[in-house]
Amino acid sequence: MTRARLVHTVIRHTRLEPVRHAFRYRSYSWLVDLDELPAPPWWLRPFADFRTRDHLGDPHATLRGNVEAYLADHDIDLRGGKILMLGNARVLGYVFDPLTVFWCHDATGALRCVVAEVHNTYGQRHRYLIPAAVTAVADKQFYVSPFNPVAGRYRLRLPAPAERLRLAIELEGPDGRVMFCASVSGRVVAAKPLTVVRAACAHPLETWRITVRIRWQGLRLWARGLPVVPRPAVRRRSSCSLEALS
Template identity: 25%
Template sequence: MSLSSAIYQGNVYHKRFTPTVHEFRYDIYLFWIKLKELPELAQLDGFNVDQKGFLEFRRSDYLNQQGLPLEQEILAKMNALRDTLLKSVTTPINGDVYFLGQTRMLNLYFSPVNFYYVQDPLSKQFTFMLAEVSNTPWHERHYYLVDLSEQDDTQKAFHVSPFNPMDMQYKWRISQPSEHLTLTLSCYKQIKHMVASIDLHRQELTTSNLSTAKKRIPSMTLKTVGGIYWQALKLFIKRTPFYGYAKPATKKPEE
């Protein structure tokens, strides 16, 4: 079967510039899933949808606040954020939604961030991206909406790393997903403090490519969790300033 869904393989890179210098790079793979194709993907050997297995895409792991089908909920979330954050955008956000992120592996789910791209039905260009950010170990989520034609700076609004202050600006640089996909997030507080990026290349989502990816990195979930705490330990040893967790204020409905 011919699918728009795919596997993206490449690396994630982080570098801190101040007050301590620190950088790392890991190999990763992420799934690129056209949500309308989930019924077809459920027929693919080695890829489970809402059914336990080595690898499973489980609906309840994503957003899941309104009891809607995932694509419908994502579009509702985007339009709610558009109404409050992107007032210059006057037309409703609509189109096919693509997911870029991790699934459950070995029945374990953890993903620091998931990305949802909307493809315009006429131009076929990707017009908006919703970032679903989770923090560890507080299990909270926050959403950032980016207009891909503008990619304006965003005020940081959610505590993630205890080694970054809250009063920062995010600068997004997001490519159009194709054979090559890049996404860079730079964190500023007057000067650039940190940059995080992914640099990925597309592969067809086939049983063979899926098997190869799983053999290369048997559990992205465990690798991600382990990597976060390992790098945090290194930053602690380097005496990087620590910013304690503060519970967020009561959220508005659109957050």
């Protein structure tokens, strides 16, 4: 299936404020080159379906075309360089992908920037443009958890994966205290048909299960008395500036 890869992931979430709440689960994601999306045999296509409309941009364009158009709005030209995407594929017609990451390289192969596309359970999406740095800081501009206001800032570590994937995100409140942190780590393997079958069997209906997990953890927090923060009106902009840290 071209040079697509799977990542067998362990996802960890820890809420520190105002109550402590932590959980972890195993899953899998796809790591694909946008110029060479998976072409699985017909019997695997229901478990490896990538569609442009599942992401920001023109639903009738290509995924690569939409990422390039977004970068052009920020005066970034990759000149044909490679774009790697970490995300979920549709499983039996459904996908929910809390975080899609695009590593954008220029024609020399150097990492130029990273695009982090965040999806919430209300059908909304938002992109953060991240410089090619070890760590970056971004003002929070998008409503994700119903228990967190759209305030504070993210501290992100999103290095391009090789044999392993290691991503980490912290949310700092307006007072600078860390409220929440999440990490995704895992082993990267070739997406051979048998590997995809094993992943689908080990995590049946995984994209459906991700949504259920998120809602279940939300119910647990609500039952503990955590107040719900009203969802603000939709913002038109889908990007924000980030500060690179050395």
